[in-house]
Amino acid sequence: MAFISMVVVSSTTGAIAYIVKPIMNYIFVNKDSTYLYLLPFVIIVIFIIRGIFQIFQDYQMKYCSLKILEEIRSELYNKIIKLPLEFFDQSQVGMLMSRMINDVDNIRRSFPQMISFLKRILTVGFLIGVAYHQSFLLATCATVVLPLIAFPIYIINKKLRKFSRKRQTKLADMSSILQEVFSSMNVIKSSASEAKEIKKFNKENRRLLKITLKREVINMVTGPILEVCTGVGLALVILFGGSQVIQGKITPGDLFSFITAISLIFNPLTKLGDSNIIIQEALVGAERVFSLLESPDIIEEEEGKEVLQGPLDFLSFKNVNFTYANTKEPALKNINFTIKKGERVAIVGPSGSGKSTIVKLITRFYKPDSGEILINNKNISDFTLNSLRKYITIVTQSSSLFNVSIKDNISYGSENFTNEDIIRVAKIAYAHEFIKKLPNGYDTLVGERGSTLSEGQKQRIIIARALLKNPELLILDEATSALDTESEFLVRKALENLLINRTAIIIAHRLTTILNANRIIVISKGEIVDMGIHEELLQRCSLYKKLYELEFTSDTATSYY
Numbered sequence: 001m002a003f004i005s006m007v008v009v010s011s012t013t014g015a016i017a018y019i020v021k022p023i024m025n026y027i028f029v030n031k032d033s034t035y036l037y038l039l040p041f042v043i044i045v046i047f048i049i050r051g052i053f054q055i056f057q058d059y060q061m062k063y064c065s066l067k068i069l070e071e072i073r074s075e076l077y078n079k080i081i082k083l084p085l086e087f088f089d090q091s092q093v094g095m096l097m098s099r100m101i102n103d104v105d106n107i108r109r110s111f112p113q114m115i116s117f118l119k120r121i122l123t124v125g126f127l128i129g130v131a132y133h134q135s136f137l138l139a140t141c142a143t144v145v146l147p148l149i150a151f152p153i154y155i156i157n158k159k160l161r162k163f164s165r166k167r168q169t170k171l172a173d174m175s176s177i178l179q180e181v182f183s184s185m186n187v188i189k190s191s192a193s194e195a196k197e198i199k200k201f202n203k204e205n206r207r208l209l210k211i212t213l214k215r216e217v218i219n220m221v222t223g224p225i226l227e228v229c230t231g232v233g234l235a236l237v238i239l240f241g242g243s244q245v246i247q248g249k250i251t252p253g254d255l256f257s258f259i260t261a262i263s264l265i266f267n268p269l270t271k272l273g274d275s276n277i278i279i280q281e282a283l284v285g286a287e288r289v290f291s292l293l294e295s296p297d298i299i300e301e302e303e304g305k306e307v308l309q310g311p312l313d314f315l316s317f318k319n320v321n322f323t324y325a326n327t328k329e330p331a332l333k334n335i336n337f338t339i340k341k342g343e344r345v346a347i348v349g350p351s352g353s354g355k356s357t358i359v360k361l362i363t364r365f366y367k368p369d370s371g372e373i374l375i376n377n378k379n380i381s382d383f384t385l386n387s388l389r390k391y392i393t394i395v396t397q398s399s400s401l402f403n404v405s406i407k408d409n410i411s412y413g414s415e416n417f418t419n420e421d422i423i424r425v426a427k428i429a430y431a432h433e434f435i436k437k438l439p440n441g442y443d444t445l446v447g448e449r450g451s452t453l454s455e456g457q458k459q460r461i462i463i464a465r466a467l468l469k470n471p472e473l474l475i476l477d478e479a480t481s482a483l484d485t486e487s488e489f490l491v492r493k494a495l496e497n498l499l500i501n502r503t504a505i506i507i508a509h510r511l512t513t514i515l516n517a518n519r520i521i522v523i524s525k526g527e528i529v530d531m532g533i534h535e536e537l538l539q540r541c542s543l544y545k546k547l548y549e550l551e552f553t554s555d556t557a558t559s560y561y
Helices: 002-029 033-081 085-089 093-134 136-143 146-183 185-190 194-246 252-270 272-293 355-362 385-391 406-410 419-428 432-436 455-469 485-499 534-540 542-551
Strands: 314-322 332-340 344-348 370-375 392-396 473-477 503-508 519-524 527-532
Touching (some): 033 093, 033 272, 093 136, 093 146, 093 272, 136 194, 136 252, 146 194, 146 272, 194 252, 194 272, 314 355, 332 355, 332 527, 355 473, 355 503, 385 392, 406 455, 419 432, 419 455, 419 485, 455 485, 519 534, 519 542, 527 534
Parallel strands (some): 344 503
Antiparallel strands (some): 314 332
16 A cells, blocks of 8 residues: 555656646746646645655555564564573573664664655656656756666665674674673672773774764765766756757757756655665664574474373483583583482582583473483473473572562462462462561562562562472572571571472582482582482592582581471
């Protein structure tokens, strides 16, 4: 519909140029009063038609561009959120945000400009038709310069796209810097590093300015090139057209109508630069957006078709090996163990030994390079990701809260619950008492990442979330290591309740958490070096004994599990 309207608007421009001829000949030369009253009325009708279709065209293009913006952004978000964790480990948050917001918006802004670009080209086409209808010789004189424009415009477009690409990359870099700074403000303030961060930002800001300025300078060249061509074309028309008027071959009305048409031809051409820079930016934005949407190397997480249901009988690792991308040393080598229903198994080892990697493989955040991970004798790759991850709950020291109410945070990831269920699990998690004292109770917003709550309060809400989800397999990834003594005591009591009658894997950096586990797996440099109960490992495993002695220099700590 917008294209049809554009054709009508463009044709009215040709009509305006054409009507100059009868105005000059019938009114000013022949002094015909009939045309004096008729032609102004025709001009008004032409402009009314032009205005109506211009409004309709603009509305349709605004609607289309905004709808396209919505659909591309939704499609991009749907793609990104389903990508494997490995993609996010290797990508900057600011870069992803820039593609979601800036690049998609550049595509949206280009659609009206593309229509304007096409409209100007169509207008030029209609006007050239009028010009050739009136005089083939004069039209050839005027338009002979048009092909000369093509090559410099081609070079300019290449340069524009190059600098637009650099500018979009720099904008993404700045988004990454801002995201990192704003999320680490407590570290910056405590280190008194404001001046350093200001200097760093200003340096990037100046680079962005230089790139943008170069792009604008290149775009500025377009206008003068087209204006020079306009001048040459008009000069040739006046030279040859004037001689034909003098010789009596054409009337002054023919020449003025022709000059009007030629002026109107070059007018939209000189404005192409305004649309061109936005279109070039859009092409760069489209490259970056569709590199995510359509790249064969960026694929969504693969999943099976079987829904994981029923109680957990056992979880097994069989000869599992795994190496992170862009690293040579394997993170896990030939891992074998089995956890039975109701068992509480701890995994200990030095930092970087591969403990958390085991968790990432169980939840299929990553896929093993070789070997099998089985639940109830079925490979976890056979299960749908939704059913597998609802089957498992992970509680870590860095578990996230969202900027919604406490009630919504507790119920996140759960289905078929009531307000009474939320209060019940909050009481079990020792969270109910402090929640009651908040301004809006369970409806209190917690702020970004739970910023209005203490670490201990956040952790108890996360434990309440895990209780409400009621998973078959619970994974605790050092859930208390970042807490003060009082908060740790309450969180430990909450964890005691969470662990009752539940199969659990406890990833521990502090040995106080695992002394009473059914089994302890000791891991080092991606390999299992021993497994057994606490007393056995103290006697036969030198690494476990070393870890134990490093933590305990006096009395044996009390176990809370």
